[in-house]
Amino acid sequence: MKLFRYVILTLLGALGLLCFSCIDDDITTSPSAVLTFSRDTVSFDTVFTEIGTPTARLIVRNPNKKGVSISYIGFKDPETRYRLNVDGQSGQTFHDVEIRGRDSIYVFIECRPEASPTSEPALIEDQLQFVTNGNTQEVTVEAWGQNVTRLHGVVMESDMTLDATQPYVVFDSLVVSEGTTLHVTPGTRLLFHDDAKLRVEGTLDARGEAGRLIDMRGDRLDNVLPDISYDIMAGQWGGVSFAPGSFGNRMEYVNLRSSKTGVTVDSCADLSRQKLLLVNSWLHNSQGNVLTSRYANVDAYGCVFSEAANDVVALYGGRHKFVQCTFANYYLFSAITGSMIALYHALPEDVAGSDQPLMEAEFENGIIYGLGSELNEGDLTGSSVYLRRMLLGSKGEDDANFLECIWDSDPLFYTVREDYIFDYRLRPESPAIGAGYSTYVTDLCRYDMYGLNRLAAGAPDLGAFVYVSPPPEE
Numbered sequence: 001m002k003l004f005r006y007v008i009l010t011l012l013g014a015l016g017l018l019c020f021s022c023i024d025d026d027i028t029t030s031p032s033a034v035l036t037f038s039r040d041t042v043s044f045d046t047v048f049t050e051i052g053t054p055t056a057r058l059i060v061r062n063p064n065k066k067g068v069s070i071s072y073i074g075f076k077d078p079e080t081r082y083r084l085n086v087d088g089q090s091g092q093t094f095h096d097v098e099i100r101g102r103d104s105i106y107v108f109i110e111c112r113p114e115a116s117p118t119s120e121p122a123l124i125e126d127q128l129q130f131v132t133n134g135n136t137q138e139v140t141v142e143a144w145g146q147n148v149t150r151l152h153g154v155v156m157e158s159d160m161t162l163d164a165t166q167p168y169v170v171f172d173s174l175v176v177s178e179g180t181t182l183h184v185t186p187g188t189r190l191l192f193h194d195d196a197k198l199r200v201e202g203t204l205d206a207r208g209e210a211g212r213l214i215d216m217r218g219d220r221l222d223n224v225l226p227d228i229s230y231d232i233m234a235g236q237w238g239g240v241s242f243a244p245g246s247f248g249n250r251m252e253y254v255n256l257r258s259s260k261t262g263v264t265v266d267s268c269a270d271l272s273r274q275k276l277l278l279v280n281s282w283l284h285n286s287q288g289n290v291l292t293s294r295y296a297n298v299d300a301y302g303c304v305f306s307e308a309a310n311d312v313v314a315l316y317g318g319r320h321k322f323v324q325c326t327f328a329n330y331y332l333f334s335a336i337t338g339s340m341i342a343l344y345h346a347l348p349e350d351v352a353g354s355d356q357p358l359m360e361a362e363f364e365n366g367i368i369y370g371l372g373s374e375l376n377e378g379d380l381t382g383s384s385v386y387l388r389r390m391l392l393g394s395k396g397e398d399d400a401n402f403l404e405c406i407w408d409s410d411p412l413f414y415t416v417r418e419d420y421i422f423d424y425r426l427r428p429e430s431p432a433i434g435a436g437y438s439t440y441v442t443d444l445c446r447y448d449m450y451g452l453n454r455l456a457a458g459a460p461d462l463g464a465f466v467y468v469s470p471p472p473e474e
Contacts, residue, residue, distance in 0.1 A: 027098065028066040031133045035068070035099075036061045042109055042128075044143035045221045045229075046121050048169065049113045053143060054222045055085075058107040060130065062099035070097040072131040073107070075141075080126050082141055083110045113145025119166040121146045148191070156180045156202070164188045164212070169219050173238075176202040178245060186212035186253070191219035195260075197238030200246050208253030210280075210451030216240070216256040232420055234309070234333055235260045235287040242276060242296075244268045252279040253449065262290035262308070269295040269356050271319045278303050280449040280464075284422070285331075289314045289338070295345075295356055300325055301445035304424050304464045306370070307331045311338035317345035320361040324436070324445040324454065326424045326463040329370035330417040336372040343375065348382045360384040365436040367411045367424075367463040369393045389437050391462050406431060411463065425465045432462035 038059035047053045062068050074093035075082055085108040086094045099105055109128070116122040121144040128139045146167065153172040159180055162168055164187030171193045176182045184190070184206035190198070198204075198216070208214040218236025223229055230236075239261035242249060247267070256263065262283055267275045275293075278300040283290040285307040291298075294316040305313050306328040313327060327340040344350070346359040367390070368374045374394055377383075380401035391406040398405055412430040414423035426432055434457065441460050447453055452466035461467045 026066045027069050028064060029133050031135050033062075033064045033066070033068050033133055034135060035070070035130055035132060035137055036063055037137075037139055039139070041140040041142065043141075044111060045223065046144040046146050047111065047113055047221065048148045048167075048219075049115045049145045051112070053111045053113075056109045056141075058109060058128075058139060059104050060099065060107055061104040062101060065101045067098055067100045067103075068132050070099070070130055070132050071095060072129065073097060074129060076127040076129055076138070081111050081113055081124055081145075082126055082128075083112070084108070084128075109141060111141075111143045111145075113143065116145055116147055119147055156182065159183070161185065162188050162190065167191055169193060170196045170198070170237075172196055174198050176200045176204060176246075178202050178243075181205055184208075184214050186214065189215040189217075191215070191217060192237030192259075193219050194236065195238050198240045199243070200241065200249060201243040202246060204240075204242075204246075204249045204251065206251045206254055210253065210447070210449065212253070213449075214251075214254045216254060218258050228420060231258060232285065232332070234258055234285045234307070234331075239264065239286070239288075242266065244270075247273040247275055249276045250279070251276065251281050254278075254281040254283075256281070256283050256290075257285045259286050261288045262286040262292065265291075265293040265296045265298055267294070267296040267318075269317065271295075271297045271357070273297065274299065277301075277444075279444055280447075282306075282449070282464075284308075287333075289342075292316075293318055293320065299323075301442070302448055302464050304328070304449075305340075306424065307422065308338065309334050309336060311342035311376070312340045314338070314342040315344065315346075315359060315361060317356050317359045318361075320359070321364075322362070322366060323364045323440055323442065324448075324460070324462075324464060325363070325366045326465070327366065327368045327370075327374075328413070328415070328424055329372050330415055330422060331371070332417065332420075339373040339376040340368050340370060341375050343377050343380075343383075343385060346377060346380070346383045346385050358384060361386070363387045363390055364440040365389050365460060365462055367391045367432055369411050369413075389435070389440065389462070391432050391435070404437075406435060406462075424463065426461060426463070426467045428467075428470065430461075430467065433467045434459045434461060436460035436462045 087105045125142045155175040161183040163185045167189040178201045180202040186209045220230040239259040241264040275296040280302040282304040291313045299321045304326045388403045395408045411432045412427040448466045454460040
């Protein structure tokens with residue numbers, strides 16, 4: 001039996017050697033033996049000058065039966081800003097690279113743009129050349145290099161203005177010291193490196209305008225998937241925090257997203273002064289809450305609060321007013337553990353053992369809808385929290401705290417979570433269209449984030465956006 005097994009193993013080994021020897025390792029010299037590539041253009045998103053790009057991958061295939069020897073791999077421009085790694089080896093040019101028949105190799109490409117003389121993005125383009133048997137094939141490589149202003153651990157000693165001339169990249173932190181004001185003008189882009197944060201101990205005055213929102217986001221501009229921007233990833237940077245002694249802050253037409261903690265406000269129960277005013281802004285996509293307010297005086301008009309792993313908006317006591325706002329949650333990256341609006345220290349029983357005042361809060365002409373619970377408190381009896389003319393997805397009835405609300409309704413957003421579309425404008429059949437009360441519309445929310453007049457058609461729509469009829473289909 002052992003002899004039989006030995007014979008079988010010997011025969012199998014011999015057969016394997018025979019099959020291996022049948023592989024054609026010959027190198028063809030025919031000019032018709034061309035290569036194929038996984039793509040004809042390697043494109044990088046906009047990248048910052050003097051900072052390297054992510055690595056792009058190109059697959060080079062030999063579709064021929066016989067092997068080929070690539071006599072040259074390199075860029076057409078000898079002063080190129082691109083760098084190569086071919087099959088595990090780094091360099092600028094490569095010679096006599098063999099690919100066996102019907103096999104492939106990997107080419108990895110990076111770019112380090114140099115500073116440009118203009119504040120506008122500059123195109124960096126080159127051709128990656130492959131010469132095989134006298135035949136030259138080219139793959140276009142392109143990137144846009146953008147000059148940026150780098151802010152490394154800046155602690156402001158006097159007032160500062162940031163404008164839209166070129167983006168700012170914040171490393172570590174940007175601290176607005178007590179007694180100073182940070183002014184941010186329309187169209188400014190504030191990009192935060194990993195874990196970087198904005199700490200406001202003085203005053204933040206960030207005022208964009210319709211069509212020129214202020215961007216506050218992470219500094220990754222590439223794609224996490226071939227067609228999906230890294231911008232959808234939460235937790236890229238720390239967030240914005242307002243210290244207890246900071247008052248008179250304003251964020252208008254601000255798009256703040258993809259942070260760990262969103263906006264955090266603390267004023268130690270001093271409600272005599274407004275802590276933060278939010279107008280026509282979008283706070284979204286946070287690993288924690290997008291807005292946390294602790295015993296502060298915070299108002300919001302025409303804003304969207306959306307996508308959070310915990311509570312979308314968490315309010316602890318304090319005095320708050322939200323008019324024409326949309327609260328929604330379609331968070332992607334984990335289970336949702338909180339509510340769209342969480343009210344803490346709002347009910348009479350919450351005051352036991354605490355010297356903090358109970359919450360005063362008003363919500364008017366808004367929408368609360370999405371995944372997870374809408375409110376952490378279903379019964380607000382005895383509280384000073386009032387929801388007036390709000391659309392909710394849950395079933396319920398009006399009472400002394402819920403006034404003329406629209407229950408058990410879908411606002412019909414354009415949002416499609418599985419396609420990474422988060423659009424909180426209203427579809428034509430939405431019950432929120434024309435359902436608001438004009439008496440709740442003040443000058444602060446007369447116009448929406450797109451500059452559209454809420455009262456142009458009579459009764460305002462609920463939520464942050466004015467409904468616009470879609471164009472007719474062709």
